[in-house]
Amino acid sequence: MSADSTTPARWRLVEIWGDTADLGHLAWSIAIGIAVSLTGYLVASRVLMSTVGTPELARAYAMLAGLGGCVVSGLICAKLFTPKREVIEGAAADPRWREEVLAELAGEQGDLGSVDDLPPAVVREMKELEIHDLFASYKPRARRTEGAAP
Secondary structure (H helix, E strand, O other), X not given: OOHHHHOOOHHHEXXXXXXXXXXXXXXXXXXXXXXXXXXXXXXXXXXXXXXOOOHHHHHHHHHHHHHHHHHHHHHHHHHHOOOOOOOOOOOOOOHHHHHHHXXXXXXXXXXOOOHHHOOHHHHHHHHHOOOHHHHHOOOOHHHHHHHHOO
């Protein structure tokens, strides 16, 4: 067995709408989506042409069947192709990375404000998510260096 078969092929991954997808699975998903939705549309169109009074109404209902086929193909693809991402929770995350994210968030919003100003329900949820202490202890670099200066 070669080393290539045990390591993931990064060149096959692509980012689409902020998510990571395998190109092969993406191609199969598109093919499945086209096949199922088009089959649903064509079958419904043929059946409805003989039962519905006007061809326009039959086509409209057939399009609804095609949209239903899109939902069905989405369910099929969700079962066939598992997610490629790995979510790692725990204390293994680098604290500097968290600080960079908070600094970026503060830069976008202007200031993060104080955790003391939040409603009790939000504070309780932050504690459940174990991010309360992270936001409570955050001080922007400018304020930290000002406070540290003699």
